[in-house]
Structure formats: structure tokens, C-alpha cells
Amino acid sequence: MDSRLEETKNFFDEKADTWDNESIYSPNLIKAVVEISGIPQNGRVIDIACGTGVLFPFILEKEPSELFGIDLSDKMLEKAAKKFPSPSVRLQSGDFMDIKEDCFDIAFVYRAYPHFPDKKAFAKKLHTILKTNGRFVIAHTESRAAINQRHKKGAMHVSDILLPIEEEAVYFNGLFDIDIKADTDNIYIISGKRK
Numbered sequence: 693m694d695s696r697l698e699e700t701k702n703f704f705d706e707k708a709d710t711w712d713n714e715s716i717y718s719p720n721l722i723k724a725v726v727e728i729s730g731i732p733q734n735g736r737v738i739d740i741a742c743g744t745g746v747l748f749p750f751i752l753e754k755e756p757s758e759l760f761g762i763d764l765s766d767k768m769l770e771k772a773a774k775k776f777p778s779p780s781v782r783l784q785s786g787d788f789m790d791i792k793e794d795c796f797d798i799a800f801v802y803r804a805y806p807h808f809p810d811k812k813a814f815a816k817k818l819h820t821i822l823k824t825n826g827r828f829v830i831a832h833t834e835s836r837a838a839i840n841q842r843h844k845k846g847a848m849h850v851s852d853i854l855l856p857i858e859e860e861a862v863y864f865n866g867l868f869d870i871d872i873k874a875d876t877d878n879i880y881i882i883s884g885k886r887k
Contacts, residue, residue, distance in 0.1 A: 697787060700807055700850040701764040704743070708767035711744050715803075719750075721833040721879060725802065726750040728872060728883065729829050735797035738762065738821065740788045741804030745772035745781075751800070752778060760796070762788050789813065794821045799828040806843060806851040811863040819867040822886040828868065830860075832880040839880065857882060 707714075726747060731737060731754040739747055742761030751759050761783045763769050769783050784791070788808075799818055801808075808814045818828045832839050836854050843851040854860070857875040861882055864870055868884035 696809055696850065697764060701766075703847065703850045704763070704765035705767040708744070708765060708771055711768065712746075712771070715746070717746060718833050718878070722747065722802075723750050725800075725829060725831045725833065725879075725881065726754070728881075729798045729800070729827055731756055731798050736760070736795060737798045737800070738793075738796045739800045739802070741801060741807065742772060742783070743768045743804075745776050747800055747802050748772065748776045748781065752776070752780070756780060756797075758782060760784070760793070762786060762791060789817055791821065795823050796821050797823060797826050799826070801828070801830045803832055805830045805832075805860075806839065806854050809852060811852075811860070815863040815867055818864075819886055824886055826886045827883060828864075828886075829872075829883040830881065831883075833878065834880070835877050836875055836880050854880065 733755055734757040736758045737756045739761045742763050759781045766785050769785055839854050857873045861870050870884035872883035874881045
């Protein structure tokens with residue numbers, strides 16, 4: 693594991709015990725993020741950098757055949773496993789860039805995109821794991837300014853600055869039809885379907 697990955701893993705392992713209490717989530721915005729994905733019934737969903745499973749209850753309402761959560765942090769995954777013992781939930785510790793699976797209908801990256809250092813390689817990997825017409829959703833339920841400010845206060849060693857939406861969308865052009873972009877005071881989202 694390279695040094696940034698190791699630092700990221702350690703950073704989130706240290707935060708796992710207090711993550712759910714310290715993080716402020718808007719259930720209505722999270723529900724909207726999941727709704728726009730259009731999860732097909734019995735679809736396969738991957739939650740990349742799933743943490744403690746904040747999206748899981750909203751995804752599970754859609755009755756996917758599988759919800760696969762992957763995260764670098766073993767401690768975050770331990771929390772997710774305790775909260776969601778469903779047979780349709782499968783968790784794996786490790787680097788998303790190393791997974792060999794494919795054929796997912798939907799890929800979520802919620803509150804995690806700035807922690808992936810090579811955005812071009814990340815976009816290519818998303819393309820590889822999704823079915824044709826499969827959708828990715830990168831979302832933060834807060835503003836880009838708030839995200840960047842929080843990271844500047846102690847997480848820059850494991851984060852990149854989140855750029856304006858049009859600049860981040862460039863990494864996905866050619867691989868995906870980007871049909872949803874929002875960069876507002878309470879949401880940042882890029883979403884598209886695999887070509």
C-alpha cells in the first residue's frame with residue numbers, strides 16, 4: 693500500500709468511533725442522491741469508500757440484489773457490519789482501484805471523491821466496473837467551499853481540493869454521458885451513465 697493510501701486508512705481508522713456522531717447528514721438530501729441514481733430493483737450497487745454505511749439504509753430501500761461496500765478503513769467497515777447485518781450487504785476492506793469485480797448497475801462515491809488522488813485513473817476504474825448504461829454518482833451533501841475548508845483544517849494530507857464541477861467533470865468525459873451536475877450551497881454532485 694502506498695504512503696497516501698496508508699495515511700488515508702489510518703486517518704479514517706482513527707475517526708471511525710466518532711464518525712457517525714460528528715458527521716452531520718441531511719437525510720432528505722441523501723435520499724435525493726440515492727433517488728436520482730435510479731437503482732433498478734434487484735440491481736447490483738457498489739458504495740465506494742462506504743465508511744460506516746451512511747447511504748446503506750437509503751440504498752437498501754430500493755431492494756438491490758447486492759450492496760457491495762468497499763473501504764480502506766477496517767474500523768469503518770466494522771461499524772457498517774454491526775449496523776447492517778443484511779444478507780444483501782457485502783463488505784470488503786481494501787483499495788477500490790484493486791477490485792476485480794464488474795457488472796455493477798450503480799456506483800456511489802459519497803463524501804469520498806477528494807480522497808482519490810488520481811482522478812483520471814479513478815474515472816477509468818469506474819468505467820470498468822459498471823455495466824453499459826450503469827450510473828456513477830459522486831456526491832457531497834454540502835457545498836464545495838465547506839468541503840475544501842474542512843479538509844484544509846486537518847485533512848489535506850489525505851485529500852485533494854475539490855474543483856468546480858466543470859473542471860472535475862472533465863475526467864469523466866468520453867467514458868460517461870454526464871447528465872447531472874450541481875455545485876450549490878448544499879450539494880455537490882456529478883453523475884453520468886457509462887458509454
